[in-house]
Structure formats: C-alpha cells, structure tokens
Amino acid sequence: xxxxxxxxxxxxxxxxxxxxxxxxxxxxxxxxxxxxxxxxxxxxxxxxxxxxxxxxxxxxxxxxxxxxxxxxxxxxxxxxxxxxxxxxxxxxxxxxxxxxxxxxxxxxxxxxxxxxxxxxxxxxxxxxxxxxxxxxxxxxxxxxxxxxxxxxxxxxxxxxxxxxxxxxxxxxxxxxxxxxxxxxxxxxxxxxxxxxxxxxxxxxxxxxxxxxxxxxxxxxxxxxxxxxxxxxxxxxxxxxxxxxxxxxxxxxxxxxxxxxxxxxxxxxxxxxxxxxxxxxxxxxxxxxxxxxxxxxxxxxxxxxxxxxxxxxxxxxxxxxxxxxxxx
Numbered sequence: 001x002x003x004x005x006x007x008x009x010x011x012x013x014x015x016x017x018x019x020x021x022x023x024x025x026x027x028x029x030x031x032x033x034x035x036x037x038x039x040x041x042x043x044x045x046x047x048x049x050x051x052x053x054x055x056x057x058x059x060x061x062x063x064x065x066x067x068x069x070x071x072x073x074x075x076x077x078x079x080x081x082x083x084x085x086x087x088x089x090x091x092x093x094x095x096x097x098x099x100x101x102x103x104x105x106x107x108x109x110x111x112x113x114x115x116x117x118x119x120x121x122x123x124x125x126x127x128x129x130x131x132x133x134x135x136x137x138x139x140x141x142x143x144x145x146x147x148x149x150x151x152x153x154x155x156x157x158x159x160x161x162x163x164x165x166x167x168x169x170x171x172x173x174x175x176x177x178x179x180x181x182x183x184x185x186x187x188x189x190x191x192x193x194x195x196x197x198x199x200x201x202x203x204x205x206x207x208x209x210x211x212x213x214x215x216x217x218x219x220x221x222x223x224x225x226x227x228x229x230x231x232x233x234x235x236x237x238x239x240x241x242x243x244x245x246x247x248x249x250x251x252x253x254x255x256x257x258x259x260x261x262x263x264x265x266x267x268x269x270x271x272x273x274x275x276x277x278x279x280x281x282x283x284x285x286x287x288x289x290x291x292x293x294x295x296x297x298x299x300x301x302x303x304x305x306x307x308x309x310x311x312x313x314x315x316x317x318x319x320x321x322x323x324x325x326x327x
Contacts, residue, residue, distance in 0.1 A: 003223055004216075005032045006231070010043030012151040022068070023158050030159025033236050033244075036218045037251040038225070041205070041232040044148045048230055050265040053137050055209060055229070055264060060131040062100070062183045062262070066210055072126035074103065078208040079325050080115075080123025081105075081315065087185065090318055092195035098257075099193045104179040119274065120312050120326055121178070142268065145232075149205050149270035150175075152234055155185050156203075160244070160281065167202070171278065176201065176311065184213065184257040193255035193263070199237035200314050201271025201307070206233040211259040217252045225253075239272055239307065245284040250300070274308040284316055 011021035032039035046164050061069065065085060074083040082103050088096035104125050108115050114122040127135040137167040163169075184193040193213060208214070209231065214225040214233065225233055240252040257263045272278055280301075303310060316323035 003218065004008045004036060004038050004041060004225065004233075006040045007032070008043035008156060008170060009041050009148070009151060010045065012155045013043070013045055015067070019309060022164065026155040026158025028159075029152065029155045033156065033159070033240070033248040036216055037249045038216050038233065038235045040228075041148070041152065041234050044232055046144050046148065048069050048177075050137070050144065051207060051229065052132075054141050054207075054266065057134050057137055058102075058181055058183070058264060059103075059129050059262075061128055061134065062264075064128075064130075068130075069100075069128070072128050073104070074319070075321065077103075077123065079118060079322065081121045081319070081322055082123060082124040085319075091320070092192070092197050092318070093197055094292070094317075095192075097194050098187050098191045099182045099184045099255075101180055101182040104142065104181075106142070106177045107139060114274075120308070120322075121176070121315070122274075130307065141266075142177060145179075145205050145207075145268045146175070146177050146270055148232070149203055149268065152203060152205070153270070156240070163322050171202070171272040171276050172270065174273045176269075176274055176307065178269040178271070180267050180269070181264070182255075182267070183262060184255065185262060186260050187213075187257040189256075189258075191256070194259050196252045196254045198250040198252055199269060200311055201237040201239050201269050203240070204235050204267050204269050206235075206265060206267045206273040208233070209264045211257065211261055212261040213255045213257040213259065213263055214265070215254050215256070222254075237269070237271070238300045238310075239278045242278055242303070243281055243284070245280045247284055266300060268274065271311065274306070276307050277305070278307055298318075 011025050069084045072083045074085050077083040084102045087100045090097045107125055108123055154164045157166040208227045210227050212227040215222045236248050238250045240248045
C-alpha cells in the first residue's frame with residue numbers, strides 16, 4: 001500500500017504475549033521508523049462499529065451551521081486548547097489551513113491539580129449538546145486508540161533493543177494524549193488542507209474516512225497514503241527522532257483534499273508526559289542534522305527542556321490566540 005509497510009500489531013496487544021512474535025513485530029516497526037517513519041497498522045482490535053459511530057456523529061456535527069458549532073468554540077476552552085475552530089483558523093508555517101476541526105484531550109475535572117495550576121493544554125473537554133451520544137463515543141475512542149498506541153510503543157521499544165515496557169516506565173506513565181478531528185472541504189490544486197509539517201511527540205495514530213489526501217515525503221518524493229477506514233496510519237514525531245539521534249525520522253506530511261467530497265480524519269497524538277525530559281538513547285549513533293533540511297528549519301537535537309514546553313511553543317504558532325492567552 002503506497003510503499004508503506006502493513007503491520008499486524010495483534011501480538012503486542014496479547015495479554016499473554018509470545019516473546020518471539022512481539023520481537024518480530026518490533027523489528028518490522030523499527031524498519032518502518034528508519035525508512036519513511038510511517039506504517040499502516042492492522043490487528044488493533046478496535047471495533048469497526050465504534051469507528052463508524054464516531055464518523056456518523058462527527059458528520060452530523062460538521063453539518064451544523066457555524067453559529068451552532070461555535071457553542072463549543074476554542075475560545076471557550078481557554079488555555080486547555082479544546083473545542084471547535086472554523087476553516088482557516090489553524091495555521092501551518094504561517095498560512096491558514098483549508099480545514100475546520102475539534103480538539104479534545106484527556107478528560108480532566110476542573111478541580112484536577114493540573115487544571116487548577118493552569119497547565120496549558122489540560123482541562124475538561126467541550127462537547128456539543130447535539131448530536132446525542134457524542135461525548136461518550138469520543139471518550140471511548142480516545143481510550144481505545146491510546147491503548148493501541150501504548151502497544152505500538154512497546155513494539156518500538158523491542159525494535160530498539162529496550163525492554164518492552166520502557167516507554168511506559170520512562171515517558172508515558174501519564175502521557176499527553178491529544179485527539180483531533182479534522183473536516184476538509186473539497187479543495188483544489190491551489191489550497192492545502194494542511195501544509196507540510198511534522199508531528200511533535202512520540203507517535204500519531206490516524207484513522208481516516210475513505211477519501212484520500214494524505215501525502216508523505218519519502219526520499220525527496222511525495223507519496224499518496226491510501227485511505228482505509230479500518231487501518232490506522234501510524235507515524236513518529238519529533239521526540240522519537242530526538243531520542244534516536246535521527247535514526248528515526250519524523251518525516252514531513254501534508255494533506256490536500258482533491259476527492260471532490262468532504263473528508264474526515266481522526267488523528268490521536270500519544271506523547272510524553274508533560275514534565276518528561278526526552279533525552280537521546282546513550283547507544284544511539286548520531287545522524288548529523290542541523291535542521292536546515294527540516295520544514296521549519298529547526299533541529300530537534302538542539303532543543304532542550306521538558307516536553308510540555310516544546311509542545312506549548314509549537315502549538316502557539318499554530319494558534320496565535322493561544323499564544324496570547326498564555327502570556
């Protein structure tokens with residue numbers, strides 16, 4: 001499929017895993033991470049009915065007039081960075097994207113210590129009153145996909161020669177989990193649903209509808225990623241590139257919807273704990289990269305600090321209003 005490996009991760013989800021099967025899957029994932037940084041995942045065990053319910057409810061929401069969707073507008077979520085935004089409100093490299101969307105995250109009560117402390121990107125979600133059942137399906141999806149993500153990270157650990165639970169012990173005991181839903185109106189050759197970019201954290205697990213549009217840069221060429229509603233597209237982010245000293249590449253990708261129809265995508269970002277410091281593995285060979293070839297011109301190896309600071313800096317460029325709220 002478009003040159004991307006199709007990997008069955010069911011051995012990583014087995015409660016009584018066979019060690020050899022897990023290592024074999026880990027090696028396959030490792031090879032993909034060293035090549036394009038993208039892979040296609042089957043055997044994830046998520047019920048097709050849940051995914052179909054998610055798409056059905058979200059299509060109903062996006063069919064609403066903007067004034068109704070604005071009842072959960074992002075400015076109502078404050079620095080929690082939750083809620084709906086209209087087409088053109090999100091920027092990539094300073095240019096408006098041709099998409100609208102809703103931002104969700106781990107559901108937190110208002111009295112949670114992180115919320116009380118005004119930790120950016122932490123707080124309760126904003127859910128619309130209609131359609132009915134929306135909140136329950138979204139929260140169930142976040143829980144299920146995050147569990148698959150932890151399993152994929154266990155495979156990455158095995159591929160790197162680490163203990164299977166390495167990420168859970170060192171980086172994702174309390175992960176930063178962000179779930180996005182994007183609605184792309186039909187586009188043209190002059191517009192990008194999302195411009196060229198990389199993701200910031202560890203891994204992204206993307207579900208799509210049956211309309212294509214995602215492209216990945218591989219060996220200086222852009223390749224189209226096929227759209228299968230029940231196959232996850234998994235890609236690595238900047239923190240895995242940093243951790244492996246460039247052995248893994250956080251490859252650029254972009255979206256242009258030329259299907260002639262509305263397109264939906266559902267990326268979930270499974271990232272390090274907010275206060276985690278991501279340091280390179282001690283035995284990883286450094287692959288020279290001064291950032292000049294990256295889409296943003298910045299090297300992930302030159303940055304230092306906790307993950308929350310890195311993420312906040314990045315998303316403030318995507319939503320300038322959020323940057324103003326954080327000052």
